[in-house]
Amino acid sequence: MILYFNPAYLKHSTIQQAIIQSRGHDTFSRLANLRKINKNHTAWYSRKGTNLLPFKSELIDIPGFAMPDYDPDYTQSWTQITDQRCHDLHTSHWHRPWLVMWSGGIDSTVIVASLLKNLDPADLDNITIACNPVCIWENPQFYFDHIMPNFKVVNSTEMMSEDFEHRDAYVIDGEPADQLFGCAGGYLDTLYQNPDLLYTNIINNKDCAIDAIAGLTDRPFAEWYYHVLVANAASAGVSVTTLHDLIGWSGFNNAWISVKFRVISDLRGNWRTIKNAKSYIDKFVHWYDSNEYQQWAMNPRNASEKIGSTTSEYKLAAKKYIHSVDNNGYYFKFKTKMASADLYSNQLLPPWCCIDQDWNFLNLQEHEDQIISMLPNHLV
Amino acid sequence: MLEPFDYGVPASPGDCHIGLFQPMLNQFLLTVNSIQHARDIALIASGRYPLFMVNLETADNYCKNLIDNSCCENWTLPSEQLAPTQIENYANFVVNAEHLLERHNDLDVSKEKQYLQVCWYYLKLLDQITASNIFGWRIKQFMIAIFDFEENQHDTLVQNLKKQVIAELYLCKDIDLVKVSIEDIITKAKKEHDLVF
Numbered sequence: 001m002i003l004y005f006n007p008a009y010l011k012h013s014t015i016q017q018a019i020i021q022s023r024g025h026d027t028f029s030r031l032a033n034l035r036k037i038n039k040n041h042t043a044w045y046s047r048k049g050t051n052l053l054p055f056k057s058e059l060i061d062i063p064g065f066a067m068p069d070y071d072p073d074y075t076q077s078w079t080q081i082t083d084q085r086c087h088d089l090h091t092s093h094w095h096r097p098w099l100v101m102w103s104g105g106i107d108s109t110v111i112v113a114s115l116l117k118n119l120d121p122a123d124l125d126n127i128t129i130a131c132n133p134v135c136i137w138e139n140p141q142f143y144f145d146h147i148m149p150n151f152k153v154v155n156s157t158e159m160m161s162e163d164f165e166h167r168d169a170y171v172i173d174g175e176p177a178d179q180l181f182g183c184a185g186g187y188l189d190t191l192y193q194n195p196d197l198l199y200t201n202i203i204n205n206k207d208c209a210i211d212a213i214a215g216l217t218d219r220p221f222a223e224w225y226y227h228v229l230v231a232n233a234a235s236a237g238v239s240v241t242t243l244h245d246l247i248g249w250s251g252f253n254n255a256w257i258s259v260k261f262r263v264i265s266d267l268r269g270n271w272r273t274i275k276n277a278k279s280y281i282d283k284f285v286h287w288y289d290s291n292e293y294q295q296w297a298m299n300p301r302n303a304s305e306k307i308g309s310t311t312s313e314y315k316l317a318a319k320k321y322i323h324s325v326d327n328n329g330y331y332f333k334f335k336t337k338m339a340s341a342d343l344y345s346n347q348l349l350p351p352w353c354c355i356d357q358d359w360n361f362l363n364l365q366e367h368e369d370q371i372i373s374m375l376p377n378h379l380v
Numbered sequence: 381m382l383e384p385f386d387y388g389v390p391a392s393p394g395d396c397h398i399g400l401f402q403p404m405l406n407q408f409l410l411t412v413n414s415i416q417h418a419r420d421i422a423l424i425a426s427g428r429y430p431l432f433m434v435n436l437e438t439a440d441n442y443c444k445n446l447i448d449n450s451c452c453e454n455w456t457l458p459s460e461q462l463a464p465t466q467i468e469n470y471a472n473f474v475v476n477a478e479h480l481l482e483r484h485n486d487l488d489v490s491k492e493k494q495y496l497q498v499c500w501y502y503l504k505l506l507d508q509i510t511a512s513n514i515f516g517w518r519i520k521q522f523m524i525a526i527f528d529f530e531e532n533q534h535d536t537l538v539q540n541l542k543k544q545v546i547a548e549l550y551l552c553k554d555i556d557l558v559k560v561s562i563e564d565i566i567t568k569a570k571k572e573h574d575l576v577f
Contacts, residue, residue, distance in 0.1 A: 134467065140427045140551060192403060192462045312404040334404050334429035338467050 001357040002371075002378040003058045006265050007035050007042035007258060009353045014364065014372065022376040027054045033221040034254070037213070040262065041183060043254035049236030052228040053254065056378055058357075064281065064289055065257050070237050074295040078305060078317035079324070081292045082110060086118040089172075093285060098127045099169040101156060102147065104138025106335060107174030110318045111287050113325035116146060128169070130156035139335070141328050165273055167283070175286040176259040180297040181306045181315050182244050183251030187212065188337060192311050198244040203230075209246050225250075239300045244307055252297055260286060265350055277359040312336045382494050384501035387448040388412045397442075398474065399452060400431040400496065403462055407483055408452035410496040411436065415474070417503050422471040424499050424549050428492075430465060432475055439477040447480065453493065456483040491555070499549050502562060506542050512576040513538045534574070541569045 009015050010031055019028045031054050034044045046053045047060050047067040059065040076084075100115070102108045115127060129151045136143045147153065190197055190212070202209035206226060214222035226246075233240040233249050240249050258265070264280050274280060296302055305317035312334050313319075323332040352361035353371055362371055388411035390397050395413040400421060402409050409431070412418050422431040434457065436442055447455050458479055510517050514535050523529055531539065544565050552558040570577055 137426065138467075141553075144551060188464045192464050193459045310404065330428040334402075336404065338430070338464060338470075 001058065002354045002374050003357055003359070004045075004257065004261060004355040005055065005375075005378060006261070006350055006353055007039075007044065008265065008350050009364070010035055012349065012353075012364065014368065015353070015375070018372050018375050019379065023054065023379050027379065030054050030221060030224065033217040033225070036217050037250065038183060038255065041178065041251055041255040042258040043250045045254060045257040046232060047253050047256055048238075049232045049234075049253070051380065052232055054379055056380055057257075058378075059257055064286070065260060067236075067253065067256070068291040068294055070298045071295055072299070074299060076292060076296065078296060078302075079321055081290070081296055082114050082321055083118055084292065085287065085290055086114040088290075089285065089287075090119065090123070093170050094126070097169040099154075099159075099167075099171045100127060100129050101171065101173040102129045102131045102135055103174070104131065104135040104143070105174070106315045106318050106322065106337075107177035107288070109139055109142055109322050109331075110177075111172065111174060112142070112147060112151075113322050116150065117325050121150070124150050125152075128152040128154055130154050130159050132157045138338075139331060141331070142322075142326055146326060163273060164283075165279060170283060170285050172285045172287055173263070175262065175288065176256055177288045177315075177318070179251045179256050179259060180288055180293055181318070182248030183255065187247055191307075191314060191337065195307065195309065195311055198242060198307060200243045201241055202226075202243050202246050203241055209243055212243060212247070238298050241300075242303070244303070245300075248297075248306070252294075260289070261355075264352075275361060277355050277361060281359070381450070382490075382497070384497055385449065386412075386497065386500060387450065388452075388500075389444075389448045397436045399434040399436045399447065399455075399477070400425075401434050401457060401475075402429055402431055402492075404429065405487065405489065406456050406462075407485070407487075407489070408434070408447070408455050409489060409492055410500065411447060411449055411452050412500060417500060418474075419471045420503050420546075421496060421499050424546060425496060426470065427550050427552075428495075430470065432465065433471070433473070434475045434477050436477055436480065439480045441480055442477070449493070449497070453485075453489050454483055456481050495552065495555050498555055498559060502545055502549060506545060509541065509575065509577060510538055537569070537573045537575060541565065541575070 016028060019031065031044060034053070035042050037043055044053055044055055045057050045059070047057060047065065051057055060067070100108070100111055102112055112129065115124065129147050131143070131147075131153065132155055135156065187198070197208070197212075200208045210219070210222045210226050212222075213225055217225075229246055229249055230240060232253065233245075236253070238249065240246050261277075263284065264274070264277070297306075302317070305320075307314050308316040314337055319332050319335065323329075352363050353367075354362050354374075356362055356370075356374070364371065388397075390413045396415055398412050398415060398418040399408040400410040400412070400418060401407070410421065412421065415433075418433045422433055425431050436447060457475075457477060458481060461475060461478060514520065517535075520529075520531075520535065524531060545562050548558050548562050548565070566577075569575055
């Protein structure tokens with residue numbers, strides 16, 4: 001059984017042929033369009049509600065991939081959840097050193113701010129920050145005022161070339177924060193050019209949503225996917241009323257699983273030696289993957305803390321948290337999402353094609369027959 | 381007007397006219413007449429906010445005296461021209477303005493305009509110091525980049541002075557304190573080393 005299919009392999013002719021033979025052109029076309037919405041956060045595994053997507057969701061009950069049932073009475077703030085997350089990880093994961101991936105962006109800066117706020121200064125000896133000059137450029141004041149005086153620092157670029165399998169530390173990163181805040185990656189231009197559009201009511205004005213999706217894909221797909229998202233959110237009991245909600249639900253429900261595997265889905269880092277995904281799952285801690293953060297993200301009361309009203313208020317709750325620790329008014333007022341090119345786009349295929357029920361990575365060179373025979377059962 | 385101040389308009393034939401546009405404030409904060417200085421200022425100020433480099437002269441309503449540093453904050457770009465920068469392309473491309481739009485707002489950006497003027501002032505000063513102290517600086521930099529030549533001690537002193545001044549501007553929290561600090565660095569360099577100012 002296939003648990004997870006690496007989106008990059010959709011462009012491989014053998015895979016395309018297998019999908020088309022098994023379920024026809026429409027299914028293949030829908031998968032290809034789901035990938036186009038946001039290539040780095042491919043939205044093709046539904047975690048909650050009625051699954052209307054082409055792939056079966058085999059991981060939805062496994063911690064780390066599951067979505068909790070929506071609790072409308074959940075009232076914890078971003079700050080309370082973030083402080084609690086730090087304390088929880090300190091309890092559950094403190095027996096090994098921590099290696100925190102800091103990019104200088106908002107998500108990973110929240111992590112470091114939380115460590116500074118919630119841990120004893122002596123505890124910081126157990127933590128190393130991995131970053132490089134571009135990360136420091138993204139947030140120089142934070143690096144020089146808060147990271148350099150308090151933590152050991154390693155070069156993340158060099159670190160990525162080291163053998164992951166033999167590393168003792170827990171690696172902590174800022175995934176899947178974009179999924180909590182509405183996945184700006186797919187509509188970054190809109191965030192800059194017309195943020196008001198994101199507040200459009202897409203139930204009364206469904207053409208607005210269909211146009212937005214069609215802008216990234218094609219019209220027939222956009223009409224299909226609009227109805228998939230609305231029906232799916234309703235079956236999950238989650239409120240989706242604005243364009244931001246709708247695109248956010250696509251990322252939160254459908255892209256979460258892909259994002260969890262993103263780090264080992266491409267050629268960055270020395271992942272080629274890993275034969276089984278379990279060691280990655282055990283050692284890699286995604287800070288924002290908790291039921292509490294997910295409850296926060298699902299609650300419509302927090303919508304204004306996700307995008308605010310201007311470009312620079314995207315991830316407002318997270319920026320407020322950082323500001324409470326570093327008091328840097330410039331970062332609070334002006335830091336926003338910046339695009340980053342996909343360095344590995346279309347040039348090379350990643351080392352593995354899918355993950356089987358025993359968490360083994362399968363590749364087309366060695367396991368083509370096995371993959372092709374399992375693929376039809378992975379399709380709805 | 382607070383000193384230092386430069387109108388930032390083309391002064392000689394061949395000069396360009398580049399606006400530094402702040403996308404969150406949706407206004408220009410500085411105009412300069414050198415692409416190299418525009419790029420350097422966009423990088424130095426990036427510790428505070430991103431600045432996009434915009435070629436003002438391509439705007440269909442551009443004319444002499446339309447925009448300079450006495451009024452640039454009252455101008456903006458059409459929203460379709462506002463696109464997010466790729467991190468890897470930051471300060472590495474120039475947007476050709478299609479049209480310049482007047483923009484009225486009450487936001488006081490005088491502090492930021494002053495900060496950027498100070499950055500530009502010291503970049504120009506560093507250029508003069510470099511030109512006066514390192515013969516053929518660009519050629520030397522090119523040769524050092526491709527061969528294993530070592531910088532001589534005199535050139536290294538100038539480079540270290542530049543590094544210190546730009547680091548002060550980059551990490552600036554208080555412009556008045558930074559100006560004092562930079563003047564101290566320059567005074568010390570004058571006193572201790574055989575540099576021409």
